[in-house]
Amino acid sequence: MRTMVSTESSVIQPGPTGVPDVLPVGAKAGPWVVGERLGRGGMGTVYAVVHEEIGKKAALKVMHDFLATGVTVERIKLEARVVNQIGHANIVDIFETGTLDDGRPYIVMERLDGVCLGTLAFESKVLPDRVVEILIQICDALIAAHGAGVIHRDLKLDNVFLIPSGEEGGHDRVKLLDWGIAKEISNDVRCTIDGQLVGTPQYLSPEQARGGDLTPATDVYSLGVMAFELFLEQLPFEAETAAEIMTMHLRAEPPRPSDLWPDIPRELEALLLAMLAKRPEDRPSLETVAGTLLHVRDELDRRRATPRPEPAPRHTRFASAPPLVMPPSRAAKTRWQIALGACAIVASAVLFLVAQDSRSMAAPAPAAPAAAALGAATLSQPAVQAPVITVPDPATDVATTSHAAAQTTVAPASHHATAPHPVPAVAKTDAPHAPATTARESHRPHHVTSPTPARSRTASTFDPDGSVEPY
Numbered sequence: 001m002r003t004m005v006s007t008e009s010s011v012i013q014p015g016p017t018g019v020p021d022v023l024p025v026g027a028k029a030g031p032w033v034v035g036e037r038l039g040r041g042g043m044g045t046v047y048a049v050v051h052e053e054i055g056k057k058a059a060l061k062v063m064h065d066f067l068a069t070g071v072t073v074e075r076i077k078l079e080a081r082v083v084n085q086i087g088h089a090n091i092v093d094i095f096e097t098g099t100l101d102d103g104r105p106y107i108v109m110e111r112l113d114g115v116c117l118g119t120l121a122f123e124s125k126v127l128p129d130r131v132v133e134i135l136i137q138i139c140d141a142l143i144a145a146h147g148a149g150v151i152h153r154d155l156k157l158d159n160v161f162l163i164p165s166g167e168e169g170g171h172d173r174v175k176l177l178d179w180g181i182a183k184e185i186s187n188d189v190r191c192t193i194d195g196q197l198v199g200t201p202q203y204l205s206p207e208q209a210r211g212g213d214l215t216p217a218t219d220v221y222s223l224g225v226m227a228f229e230l231f232l233e234q235l236p237f238e239a240e241t242a243a244e245i246m247t248m249h250l251r252a253e254p255p256r257p258s259d260l261w262p263d264i265p266r267e268l269e270a271l272l273l274a275m276l277a278k279r280p281e282d283r284p285s286l287e288t289v290a291g292t293l294l295h296v297r298d299e300l301d302r303r304r305a306t307p308r309p310e311p312a313p314r315h316t317r318f319a320s321a322p323p324l325v326m327p328p329s330r331a332a333k334t335r336w337q338i339a340l341g342a343c344a345i346v347a348s349a350v351l352f353l354v355a356q357d358s359r360s361m362a363a364p365a366p367a368a369p370a371a372a373a374l375g376a377a378t379l380s381q382p383a384v385q386a387p388v389i390t391v392p393d394p395a396t397d398v399a400t401t402s403h404a405a406a407q408t409t410v411a412p413a414s415h416h417a418t419a420p421h422p423v424p425a426v427a428k429t430d431a432p433h434a435p436a437t438t439a440r441e442s443h444r445p446h447h448v449t450s451p452t453p454a455r456s457r458t459a460s461t462f463d464p465d466g467s468v469e470p471y
Helices: 070-086 119-125 128-147 216-232 240-251 266-275 286-306 329-362 365-380 394-410 424-434 457-462
Strands: 031-039 044-051 059-063 095-101 104-110 160-164 174-178
Touching: 031 394, 070 095, 070 104, 070 128, 070 216, 095 216, 128 160, 128 174, 128 286, 216 286, 266 286, 329 424
Parallel strands: none
Antiparallel strands: 031 044, 044 059, 059 104, 095 104, 160 174
């Protein structure tokens, strides 16, 4: 629980004589023998006592010495009358009143073995199912009190006591304390204001803050503050001073419960907001509150019985930015990954170079330089008469081919000849260096050709082994 209030004071106030108003162990209050101190509040101190004759255990609440006036004494007696007038199982039982020798009033009530709801909520989270059971019992006690014409006027977590059932899975038994008791004046916003207002500022209704008339709806508002605090782990209104808190009760709107608990049952959210309405007539009755809480309990039971998907994680706000230095383990892992990646890249490059080298060794030498050399050798020779060769020789075949190509370049085209194949650029470049054609050669008939047919230079250049058919 993030915000809790308590009325117990750690400072013991001295009495009129300057001596702290505490009772020593063994002191007597009527027939009751005083034992250990159980607690201290803004109005009085509570001790464990035992009846000296019958041995009955009880709790003795003695009013502080500085509050022992006529008005407060009457309020002590009023509480005893109110409690016995209601007579409800969820209201603490008071069975004796009296006055000490120094004039301080006291009451003797049943001794409760358990834990205060304020202490429990401060030390741990109270689950919604348990909160529902506690609130339903408080509603039952308040319904009985209102039926007897009594308004509590000071509902808060510190005035609720829980008694364990003693059985596994059993519900706590609720006891509602401090009926109609006004607290002392204090600058501490946790204490009840006496003489001006009755109630604790955090749980004060708007009509109490403005000094208006009190009705049963006043207890409904204070119970709504308690329910808001138990379910959502914070008070609806918080401030530094009592005046600011009371102003918020009068004017401010409480936060929406769904903003603090996104998965809250919608019926419960509507109930909390209705109980905290500013106008008393807009608040539900205690019977309506109890009935709605029963529906909420059934809804929570259905949620437990039905598997529900995991809720989306809430956004976590980091206290600071993550460190810039990478952790050692993560840095070592990153270095290994970089090294392995570099090795893979180097291996791929080596394989690529080896493959390229193998391809260059397997590929045949280019034919264009060889053909150019043959053409240059042919042009450097003197003019040759038209030879008559019957059997071609491979060695002379190349020379004849080159000589025929040269004659084709310089000889005039005959109208009987077909369109020759395109002459490569090498032949056109070397043609001016060829020797002049003789008169005998110029009168040679166009239909006379060499016994060995001339090969195409293109075929000779790009198909050295003759595997590709000519055009």
